[in-house]
Amino acid sequence: MQPLQSFDRLSLNQITTNQWTLKEAVEGSLRAGVPWIAPWRNKVAELGLAESKRIIRESGLKVSSLCRGGYFPGDTATQRQANLEDNFRAVEEAAELGTDTLVLVCGPAADKDLATARQHVEEGIANLVEHAQSHGIKLGIEPLHPMYAAERSVVVSLAQANTIAEQYKPEQVGVVVDVFHVWWDPDLYAQIERAAGRILGYHVSDWIVPVPDLLLGRGMMGDGVIELRKIREAVEKAGYNGPIEVEIFNQAIWDMQGDDVMELMKQRYLEHV
Numbered sequence: 001m002q003p004l005q006s007f008d009r010l011s012l013n014q015i016t017t018n019q020w021t022l023k024e025a026v027e028g029s030l031r032a033g034v035p036w037i038a039p040w041r042n043k044v045a046e047l048g049l050a051e052s053k054r055i056i057r058e059s060g061l062k063v064s065s066l067c068r069g070g071y072f073p074g075d076t077a078t079q080r081q082a083n084l085e086d087n088f089r090a091v092e093e094a095a096e097l098g099t100d101t102l103v104l105v106c107g108p109a110a111d112k113d114l115a116t117a118r119q120h121v122e123e124g125i126a127n128l129v130e131h132a133q134s135h136g137i138k139l140g141i142e143p144l145h146p147m148y149a150a151e152r153s154v155v156v157s158l159a160q161a162n163t164i165a166e167q168y169k170p171e172q173v174g175v176v177v178d179v180f181h182v183w184w185d186p187d188l189y190a191q192i193e194r195a196a197g198r199i200l201g202y203h204v205s206d207w208i209v210p211v212p213d214l215l216l217g218r219g220m221m222g223d224g225v226i227e228l229r230k231i232r233e234a235v236e237k238a239g240y241n242g243p244i245e246v247e248i249f250n251q252a253i254w255d256m257q258g259d260d261v262m263e264l265m266k267q268r269y270l271e272h273v
Contacts, residue, residue: 011036072124174198
C-alpha cells in the first residue's frame with residue numbers, strides 16, 4: 001500500500017486540538033496547510049452558528065463533517081422527542097456550515113435494557129432521515145468500541161451500523177469508520193467491503209498499549225498497534241476517497257501547543273496513514 005503523498009485529504013477533527021476555539025482551529029489549519037476541518041457542535045455554539053459559518057466560509061476550508069448528532073435513547077417518550085429535536089438542530093447546523101455529513105454517536109441505554117435502546121436508535125434515525133435529506137445531509141452512523149456501550153453508544157460494531165444503514169439509500173444513511181473503534185474486529189474487512197458505497201467518513205488515531213484512559217487514551221498515529229494503512233486500503237477499495245479526519249482524545253496532546261500538534265499530525269499522517 002502506497003503512503004499518502006500530500007495533505008489534500010487531511011482533516012482536523014476539532015477534538016484533536018480541543019484547547020483551541022473554532023476560530024483558533026480554523027486559523028491553525030490555515031497556517032498548517034490542512035485543507036479540511038470537522039467542527040464539534042459545542043465549539044460552534046461557543047462562537048455562534050452564524051459567526052462559525054462566516055469564519056469557515058471566509059477561510060476557504062472545507063468541512064468534512066459535523067460532530068455530533070445521535071444520543072437517541074431516552075427513558076421517556078418526552079426525552080426521546082427532545083433528543084430527536086436536538087438532532088434536527090444538528091442537521092440544520094451541518095447544512096449551514098457547509099458539510100454534507102452529520103456523524104451520529106448513537107447513545108447509551110437509559111437503563112440496562114440494551115435491546116430497547118437499540119430500538120430507540122433505529123427509531124431515532126428513521127425519524128431523522130427525511131429532515132436530513134431535505135437539508136442535503138447524510139447521516140453517518142459511527143460504531144463505537146464496545147467499552148463505550150454503557151455511556152456513549154449501544155452501536156458497537158460495524159456490522160450493527162451496516163445493518164441499520166442498509167435500511168436506507170446510500171445517499172441518506174451510511175457509516176463512519178473510525179479505526180480506534182473498529183480495529184480489533186475480526187470481521188472488520190468483510191464489514192468494510194459490505195459498506196461499499198456508503199462509507200461517509202474515515203477517522204484515524206492509534207491504540208496505545210496499555211490504554212492510559214478509556215476516553216482520553218487515543219494515541220497519535222504511529223504510537224500504537226492499529227494497522228492504519230491496511231485499513232485505509234480496505235476503505236478505499238470500498239469506494240471511499242474522501243477526507244481523512246484525525247480525531248484524538250488525549251489530555252497530553254491537548255496540553256501541547258496547537259501548532260505543534262498540527263505539525264506532528266501532518267508528519268504522522270504521511271508516515272503511517
